[in-house]
């Protein structure tokens with residue numbers, strides 16, 4: 001297998017964290033070294049990450065790539081083992097993506113000067129939109145008061161996505177992060193995982209606050 005990335009792209013970092021959690025090491029290729037035609041051949045949308053499987057299939061979408069890697073690796077699944085666990089992971093992962101990751105991305109795009117030339121910015125809309133994340137953090141506080149991690153008593157894909165979203169919100173200083181005891185405990189536990197090193201490197205490279 002080969003993973004096509006750019007070293008400073010958040011969605012590539014997500015897959016790198018996932019690989020470390022699985023204990024997998026695979027060849028990575030910076031798409032900056034490819035010609036335009038080669039990049040288009042592996043993904044006509046020209047986005048990364050892209051996974052090239054041993055069967056020669058190109059898989060895009062970071063979540064789908066993580067699902068594939070989980071399926072082809074022996075051991076406990078980060079997407080859940082039993083039906084109930086898989087449903088919990090899917091539910092919390094989707095909430096985390098929609099209520100933390102997406103508002104963080106929109107906040108960055110609409111409020112940060114570095115994106116001013118790339119799109120028409122609506123900062124007031126983004127500041128309203130990010131209030132969904134405040135609600136989600138309150139829901140997480142309650143959940144984490146009764147469960148060690150979001151979807152199970154162990155780290156899963158749901159925790160990975162939620163942590164990435166919160167890291168984005170903190171990095172852009174989109175909301176004041178005032179975690180209660182349960183969320184604070186979870187943030188400390190997830191942040192301390194060795195797999196999170198590329199996320200910290202990303203924040204440092206952009207000069208952003210990190211958790």
Ligand SMILES: N[C@@H](CCC(=O)N[C@@H](CS)C(=O)NCC(=O)O)C(=O)O
Pocket residue numbers: 006009010011012046047048049060061062063
């Ligand atoms: N939904 C896609 C989003 C992929 C995406 O937008 N990736 C960004 C980097 S995080 C990208 O490729 N931007 C263009 C580029 O860097 O060439 C995923 O989860 O993989």
